Amino acid sequence: MKKWLFILILVLLLGCVYVLYKPRVVSPVNDQTIKVSRDQIYQGNLLLINKDNPVRPESKKTDVVVLSEHKDLIKGYRVMDNTIKASQAVIKNFSTMVYAAKNEGVDHFLINSGYRDFQEQDKLYRQKGPHFALPGGHSEHNLGLSIDIGSTQTAMYKAAEGRWLKKNAWKYGFILRYPLDKVAITGIQYEPWHFRYVGLPHSIIMKKENMTLEEYLDFLKNKKSFSKMINGKKYTIFYYRVADNITIPIPENHHYRISGNNSDGVIVTIWP
Numbered sequence: 515m516k517k518w519l520f521i522l523i524l525v526l527l528l529g530c531v532y533v534l535y536k537p538r539v540v541s542p543v544n545d546q547t548i549k550v551s552r553d554q555i556y557q558g559n560l561l562l563i564n565k566d567n568p569v570r571p572e573s574k575k576t577d578v579v580v581l582s583e584h585k586d587l588i589k590g591y592r593v594m595d596n597t598i599k600a601s602q603a604v605i606k607n608f609s610t611m612v613y614a615a616k617n618e619g620v621d622h623f624l625i626n627s628g629y630r631d632f633q634e635q636d637k638l639y640r641q642k643g644p645h646f647a648l649p650g651g652h653s654e655h656n657l658g659l660s661i662d663i664g665s666t667q668t669a670m671y672k673a674a675e676g677r678w679l680k681k682n683a684w685k686y687g688f689i690l691r692y693p694l695d696k697v698a699i700t701g702i703q704y705e706p707w708h709f710r711y712v713g714l715p716h717s718i719i720m721k722k723e724n725m726t727l728e729e730y731l732d733f734l735k736n737k738k739s740f741s742k743m744i745n746g747k748k749y750t751i752f753y754y755r756v757a758d759n760i761t762i763p764i765p766e767n768h769h770y771r772i773s774g775n776n777s778d779g780v781i782v783t784i785w786p
């Protein structure tokens with residue numbers, strides 16, 4: 515009898531496993547949804563980092579390298595010294611941008627800083643003070659998404675490189691993170707050298723709407739969804755609050771990209 519009981523339990527268990535597993539395999543709905551967990555709040559290119567929103571260790575870009583050890587990444591610009599570290603993905607976008615500038619006769623770019631660890635950031639904070647630097651763990655440099663770009667010719671506020679970037683960086687996924695007219699919002703003085711990678715289409719929208727990252731994320735949170743035609747493609751951007759694991763529908767034949775906001779949710783961008 516015990517043997518039969520054992521077999522019966524086994525059959526019931528297998529039945530349960532089948533019922534639980536089956537919908538994930540065959541349901542067409544699942545092909546069009548993505549599952550988002552809380553840890554995704556702290557991953558991506560749109561993370562807001564400032565004095566109120568620190569960098570979590572797990573948010574650091576995983577592709578940070580010492581540039582001088584990757585000569586193939588240093589093309590069309592110089593690096594200040596052989597200790598400069600940066601995210602490879604960010605540098606590839608930077609190179610595309612630098613190449614476009616070169617075609618317009620602007621080609622004296624220099625990278626002064628990229629990724630910095632918390633200790634390097636603290637040292638800078640002590641040297642420069644609260645209006646020009648953020649303490650360790652509160653700087654975008656600790657994330658790996660920002661680079662301080664200089665000119666080998668002169669100071670950035672008057673250099674051709676600085677003027678070109680201010681006018682064009684948004685086309686390549688970068689934003690001038692601390693503009694002159696937004697000091698009250700960013701809490702940081704004008705930094706004509708500090709560029710933050712946020713990716714497309716976000717940099718384009720932020721430029722057109724004259725928004726800082728703080729304003730843009732607030733705007734998306736209030737709107738919940740927002741569509742914009744860019745270069746003939748319709749991009750729709752959603753904000754989702756993520757308190758627990760959630761499932762997000764993605765329309766058929768659409769690409770998507772997801773980034774956390776570093777506080778309470780994710781931004782999902784879809785396009786055909």
Ligand SMILES: [Zn+2]
Pocket residue numbers: 627655660661662707708709
């Ligand atoms: Zn900077």
